[in-house]
Amino acid sequence: MQNHFHTIIIGAGPGGLTCASLLAEKGRDVLVLERNSRIGPKVCAGGVTWSGLARHLPDELIEKPFSSQHIRSGLQQTVISSPAPIISTINRESLGRWMAEKARCAGATILTGSPVTAITDREVRTRSCRYTYDFLVGADGSSSLVRRFLQVPTTYIGTGIHYQVPGNFKEMVWHLDPAQFATGYGWIFPHKNWASVGAYASKSAMAPKKLEEKLHQWMGKHDMNRKGLKPRAALINFDYRGYRFDNRFLVGDAAGLASGLTGEGIYPAVCSGETVARTIIDPAYRDTKLARLISKQQRHNRLLRLCGGNNYFARFVVESLVAALRLRLIHFSALEMGE
Numbered sequence: 468m469q470n471h472f473h474t475i476i477i478g479a480g481p482g483g484l485t486c487a488s489l490l491a492e493k494g495r496d497v498l499v500l501e502r503n504s505r506i507g508p509k510v511c512a513g514g515v516t517w518s519g520l521a522r523h524l525p526d527e528l529i530e531k532p533f534s535s536q537h538i539r540s541g542l543q544q545t546v547i548s549s550p551a552p553i554i555s556t557i558n559r560e561s562l563g564r565w566m567a568e569k570a571r572c573a574g575a576t577i578l579t580g581s582p583v584t585a586i587t588d589r590e591v592r593t594r595s596c597r598y599t600y601d602f603l604v605g606a607d608g609s610s611s612l613v614r615r616f617l618q619v620p621t622t623y624i625g626t627g628i629h630y631q632v633p634g635n636f637k638e639m640v641w642h643l644d645p646a647q648f649a650t651g652y653g654w655i656f657p658h659k660n661w662a663s664v665g666a667y668a669s670k671s672a673m674a675p676k677k678l679e680e681k682l683h684q685w686m687g688k689h690d691m692n693r694k695g696l697k698p699r700a701a702l703i704n705f706d707y708r709g710y711r712f713d714n715r716f717l718v719g720d721a722a723g724l725a726s727g728l729t730g731e732g733i734y735p736a737v738c739s740g741e742t743v744a745r746t747i748i749d750p751a752y753r754d755t756k757l758a759r760l761i762s763k764q765q766r767h768n769r770l771l772r773l774c775g776g777n778n779y780f781a782r783f784v785v786e787s788l789v790a791a792l793r794l795r796l797i798h799f800s801a802l803e804m805g806e
């Protein structure tokens with residue numbers, strides 16, 4: 468196999484695969500290195516917003532569409548409805564398989580079981596090979612090696628933890644209650660024969676162990692049995708500090724582009740993967756889509772910081788937010804990263 472590629476992408480998540488497809492479609496020689504032996508599986512609730520990704524996916528990838536969202540807080544509850552689905556659930560493995568197939572058909576080379584162990588200015592090393600590059604894309608998630616190589620620090624990071632609970636769940640539920648989850652929230656995202664039942668909070672607001680305890684309490688209150696089920700957790704990076712570093716780029720969680728407020732990261736990964744590919748193809752490319760996403764993320768992060776210091780103030784803000792949603796003073800899309 469050849470050892471030099473126009474672009475090497477580390478990580479075959481939604482960010483890396485979007486970038487690979489677009490570059491390969493334009494005839495660029497692309498190598499994607501993925502550490503796992505299978506593409507797709509990822510600790511994730513699998514919720515994709517209509518305004519972000521869902522409307523661009525084929526029907527067969529959608530597990531369940533929801534045109535109503537059940538939102539609860541300590542003092543109130545409301546149901547937000549719309550004629551079109553607001554959020555749909557997808558299976559991450561099926562999404563990964565579909566995206567990888569698209570990238571391969573366009574001409575990208577994808578190597579699984581190939582963890583990148585070292586990076587230099589010209590070269591990327593796996594355990595058994597060395598590859599040189601003109602452009603390098605770090606799409607390697609929240610603990611990105613490329614981000615560390617670029618010496619981009621990470622301060623703002625969150626934890627997501629969930630159980631896959633078997634059963635036929637009907638409602639998509641968000642539970643925003645600072646008494647329970649600080650500035651985070653608990654969720655029930657139903658899939659075909661199971662639901663992702665989990666919680667997310669920024670690490671500075673709640674330590675991962677405490678978040679797990681709070682999730683267990685919350686599941687207990689809802690009579691959800693955890694017996695025989697294993698929790699799965701992962702970090703979500705929302706510390707964005709730029710995506711372009713000369714001929715090296717960061718996308719998705721590696722760039723810290725998830726929402727600090729909700730943990731939504733699939734659409735930001737796809738959106739940034741697209742912008743990075745277009746920028747590599749045409750260095751004069753003027754992005755507007757990712758710029759809008761970044762300003763939305765900054766609004767989410769500002770709200771998070773505002774609530775972070777004081778639990779009483781956080782309760783006031785969360786109850787005001789739920790009241791505003793209930794009274795239709797703000798649209799649900801304010802919580803989403805899509806357009």
Ligand SMILES: Cc1cc2nc3c(=O)[nH]c(=O)nc-3n(C[C@H](O)[C@H](O)[C@H](O)COP(=O)(O)OP(=O)(O)OC[C@H]3O[C@@H](n4cnc5c(N)ncnc54)[C@H](O)[C@@H]3O)c2cc1C
Nearest residue numbers: 478480481482502512513514583607608627719720732733
């Ligand atoms: C519990 C939980 C629930 C979530 N729920 C949602 C949700 O409902 N909706 C939503 O939008 N977001 C959700 N997220 C966030 C979402 O999963 C991520 O933001 C999204 O997957 C980021 O995509 P990415 O392509 O940037 O990175 P990833 O999907 O993390 O992909 C990175 C890839 O890089 C590979 N990799 C890492 N290091 C190396 C290396 N050294 N060499 C080679 N390969 C490497 C990994 O194996 C992985 O395949 C959730 C996260 C958690 C933890």
